[in-house]
Amino acid sequence: KNEVEQSPQNLTAQEGEFITINCSYSVGISALHWLQQHPGGGIVSLFMLSSGKKKHGRLIATINIQEKHSSLHITASHPRDSAVYICAVGRGIQGAQKLVFGQGTRLTINP
Amino acid sequence: DGGITQSPKYLFRKEGQNVTLSCEQNLNHDAMYWYRQDPGQGLRLIYYSQIVNDFQKGDIAEGYSVSREKKESFPLTVTSAQKNPTAFYLCASSIWSNYGYTFGSGTRLTVV
Numbered sequence: 429k430n431e432v433e434q435s436p437q438n439l440t441a442q443e444g445e446f447i448t449i450n451c452s453y454s455v456g457i458s459a460l461h462w463l464q465q466h467p468g469g470g471i472v473s474l475f476m477l478s479s480g481k482k483k484h485g486r487l488i489a490t491i492n493i494q495e496k497h498s499s500l501h502i503t504a505s506h507p508r509d510s511a512v513y514i515c516a517v518g519r520g521i522q523g524a525q526k527l528v529f530g531q532g533t534r535l536t537i538n539p
Numbered sequence: 540d541g542g543i544t545q546s547p548k549y550l551f552r553k554e555g556q557n558v559t560l561s562c563e564q565n566l567n568h569d570a571m572y573w574y575r576q577d578p579g580q581g582l583r584l585i586y587y588s589q590i591v592n593d594f595q596k597g598d599i600a601e602g603y604s605v606s607r608e609k610k611e612s613f614p615l616t617v618t619s620a621q622k623n624p625t626a627f628y629l630c631a632s633s634i635w636s637n638y639g640y641t642f643g644s645g646t647r648l649t650v651v
Contacts, residue, residue: 432581461640469576469627470644514581525570525633525640526597529581 434530447502449533451515459518505537541566545643560615562630571613576627
């Protein structure tokens with residue numbers, strides 16, 4: 429079983445829909461990251477969470493440390509949100525912050 | 540603007556040849572990392588470095604080598620000992636204090 433599990437693996441929705449991507453992990457972590465990967469391959473860091481909730485524009489990320497679960501929400505989805513969204517957990521306490529990655533969720537938003 | 544530069548974006552090499560992927564950052568980050576991505580799989584850690592002249596193996600270090608002679612640079616060499624080198628390689632860096640991560644745009648290596 430992977431240490432980081434994402435669901436769903438693939439998600440197709442219509443423009444304007446509310447999107448939720450889930451991430452569950454089985455190890456102790458120092459932080460959880462949500463990342464976005466576009467078809468060209470480059471990765472952009474969206475959020476880093478160690479507790480609670482963060483919001484940036486139409487994106488919201490939450491984490492429940494006790495349940496070892498995080499969600500990424502997209503409100504008023506748009507075709508430009510189409511990408512692979514990756515959850516990763518940080519394992520380091522100090523120094524290098526090694527990440528363990530989920531397999532990603534491929535999101536497609538149709539106009 | 541600060542960031543991570545990986546070059547080249549696409550790289551083709553013949554089987555049996557060593558190849559070096561470049562990674563440079565101007566963020567003054569302490570730690571640097573190399574990850575490998577294969578289709579349908581999550582990224583996996585190859586090597587990481589916390590300070591100059593020091594580096595540690597990750598989960599899949601066999602067939603790879605690195606150096607960290609300067610804080611800004613962390614090149615990865617894919618050697619002929621790597622049995623399946625065709626993959627997408629991502630370099631990243633982070634600051635110790637807040638775990639913030641920055642990724643490069645990646646190098647897609649194809650060995651023929």
